[in-house]
Amino acid sequence: MTLRRFALLLPAAALLPRPARAHALVIGSEPASGARLAEAPREVVVRFNSRIDAARSQLLLAPRREAAGGTADERRLDLVSGGPDTELRATLPPLAPGPWRLRWQVLALDGHITRGDIPFTVGG
Template identity: 30%
Template sequence: MAALALAGLSLGAAAPAAAHSYIVASSPAEGSTISDVPENFSVTANELLLDLNGDGSGFAIQVVDAAGLYYGDGCTVVSGSTLSMGATLGNAGDYRVYWQVISADGHVVSGEFPFVWAPGDGAVNTPGLGAPPVCGESATEPTPTPSATPEPDEAVAPEPSATATPVAEIDGESVASVNPFYIAGGIIGLLAVIVVIVTVARRQSMAGTDNATPPSSDGEPPADDPGSTTENT
């Protein structure tokens, strides 16, 4: 499990050394069991800490649970002999605090200590992070909120589109699909029938004229056929 990714941080507890700062108090207290989230995670040294730049460079504090998740807001503050960071905690269980400070003589001192988190009623549990928190960024990983499933709208019947007037059909075929040659052929056939009728009628008329007996030159009706017999009454 990774702890502080800073130079000089030791995972073992740092023993007090001559001329170096050492921790005299912490929050939570080393080895304690807490039921409320503290306002801050903090360590307090026996003397003033050396923050030359005034921005906490070289100082660090991290809180990790048994699963390796990180907690806190990542904003370290050096004030006199105390190093602190805003606190958050997740599920109940064992936690460890890793810290690093710069003592008054310029030496880097680091260490760690455990505590147990046993949240009481109403305690706020915050999801842990997979990496050390960064100051100014969200201290928690956002949990996607399932969006409400929209209720299906009432089905709206589509507006009827303009319907074309059907084309009259001839023998199952639309007029538009009839070949124009068929129409021309029908007209020619009809004209042929008319010509035949007129020709026959004229021939019959001429034949009737030829069969009629012309009158005699003196205007007398033609003599009766000698073979015919006139019956006198």
């Protein structure tokens, strides 16, 4: 390939799709998404694939409803500090048997906000 052709192709290469930058995505949680637990957990942990700004992130807990969006009985959980900068951890209040939804929203250090839900069920 001549230098001239290379110079013409170089700007076009800049337009090719690239992998997304490191948005914080869940790589694991306790309880796991969809878990059926015999008894309520004492705490929740959500692990991410990249560092997050815990001061600007949150965990919310609510009984799971079929309708999307927040509920009046949604409760913001107090985060436990001192853990790795790739996870959120919170102590849970006592939970009644039934379906629950842990909602998370995090700010990755790259400036991107991501959010999602982790559904789980307590009891039979």
